[in-house]
Amino acid sequence: MANEPPLQASLWHATAAPAPATQPFVGDRTADVAIVGAGFTGCSAALHLAEKGVNVTVLEAEQIGWGGSGRNAGLVNAGMWLDPSEVIRLLGPVYGPRILDALDAAPELVDRLAKRHDMACDIVPKGVIRGAHNHKALGGLIEHARQWRERGANVEVYDRTAFAKLTGSNHYVGGIVDHRSFSIQPLSYARGLARAAIAAGANLHEGARVTAVESANGKWRLKTAAGVLTADKMIMATNAYSDGLWPGMRETIIPIGCYMYATEPLSENVRQSILPGKRALYDAQPSMVFARYDRDYRLIVGSLGYLPSGEMVSPRSWAQRTLRYLFPQLGEQTFSHAWAGTIGFTSDHLPRIYEPAPGVHMVLGYNGRGIGPGTYWGKTLADRVLGMPASDFALPVSPVKAAPFRGLRSRFYETAFSAYRLRSLFQ
Ligand SMILES: Cc1cc2nc3c(=O)[nH]c(=O)nc-3n(C[C@H](O)[C@H](O)[C@H](O)COP(=O)(O)OP(=O)(O)OC[C@H]3O[C@@H](n4cnc5c(N)ncnc54)[C@H](O)[C@@H]3O)c2cc1C
Secondary structure, eight states: OTTOOOGGGSHHHHHOOOOOOOOOOOEEEEEEEEEEOOSHHHHHHHHHHHHTTOOEEEEOSSOTTTTHHHHSOOEEOOSOSSOHHHHHHHHHHHHHHHHHHHHHSHHHHHHHHHHHTTOOOOOBOSOEEEEESSHHHHHHHHHHHHHHHHTTOOEEEEEHHHHHHHHSOSSOSEEEEETTOEEOOHHHHHHHHHHHHHHTTOEEESSOOOOEEEEETTEEEEEOSSEEEEEEEEEEOOGGGOOSSSTTTGGGSEEEEEEEEEEEEOOHHHHTTSSTTOOOEEEOSTTOEEEEEOTTOEEEEEEESOOOSSOSSOHHHHHHHHHHHHOGGGOOOOEEEEEEEEEEEOTTSOOEEEOOSTTEEEEEOOTTOOHHHHHHHHHHHHHHHTTOOGGGSSSOBOOOOOOTTHHHHHHHHHHHHHHHHHHGGGO
8 A cells, every 4th residue: 555645636535525524533432333444345334233223333544435435436336357157166056146146236235325315426327338458358248248148137248330439439349338337436425325324323433543452351342542442243344454453354355556547527529429428438458447437527547556656657657648549539638636546356356254253244355346345245244243144145254364475466466567557658
């Protein structure tokens, strides 16, 4: 996380719906359930617990949405990176279909909550587009769409000509549109979940970093600089922003950067020829390029990696070049906002659930697809705290185990992303 700009640098921070008011955390307090982290996972868990009358307190080190939830690209995707057949191969006939069904329905859950709690989070419900940069990638996308269609999902395939018309870009050889998915203002959504949780009775404190956790008399004591929270149960929802609070938890994921740039609002005539219909686009390259509008028609473009300084092709000049080859009709653009965040990847692209001690629940490793899944897992952890057996989870509970070659992998990916930016010189 060393190279990350503050959340305040992001377009989302500049344009988000106001955050709910919170009070500082001070003194000795008690709760039935303590939650560490106020992103999608923590806020969704708090909302679903508070709605059931549970006394729940969320402690957030910085501010609501400060982690991935306030920084992300806002693509509310269904499913996972993996094809359904691969998920079933890895997880077997019980957990495989369960997790597929759960994450198939996750965008619907986000939409339902946003509507029920009247969140101003700029949903564009028109399907998310995925482009293929070559024929091999197109074959993969066609197969992905086929497998999801077989499971009843509405995922359409587009050939080169139809895809160019759909996106306003001639760069891709074809692609798919997943009609289950949509885009959102992610920080507004995180704040909306927090506001709904507080309205339902949850306590939420910002600027309350938990510095130590200890067990005493069958309860959990969470210490901050200004107080102690004692709770029967604890949910850790710190994901890629885990700071070592629970031994070994941070080491179970591979941190990967992701950055993005936003233009000034595009003029009316230009915007008609670029992503008409305001659908978001991402592609099938390993370094993944994405482009989407915000509500004011600023075009946001981004990719994987941190924001290193002093590179021959900096992320900023990469962003300029990328817009030039994707949408030559756009002309030169200046950027009003640049920001980045950390994604928690796992070695097999599956999230992890941990229950390392009685009454302690954790889920993390959404692999860059955490809006729907974070909302879903927050709700599911609430069910678990309320008595759902662990065997009903959509994934098996795993031991807390470091990701193999974590540091090496992270450095390898960063080098690969730099090399990819360099390649843009020749595009
Ligand atoms: C740049 C970027 C782009 C992405 N794009 C997408 C996308 O388009 N679509 C998608 O679905 N997903 C995307 N993701 C992934 C998604 O944002 C995350 O998976 C999701 O936000 C995780 O939510 P969370 O609540 O689990 O964790 P987070 O939102 O990361 O929240 C964790 C919180 O824990 C707090 N915390 C940490 N330690 C402590 C402590 N000791 N005490 C108290 N609080 C603590 C942190 O301050 C933080 O606020 C992207 C992520 C990034 C970074």
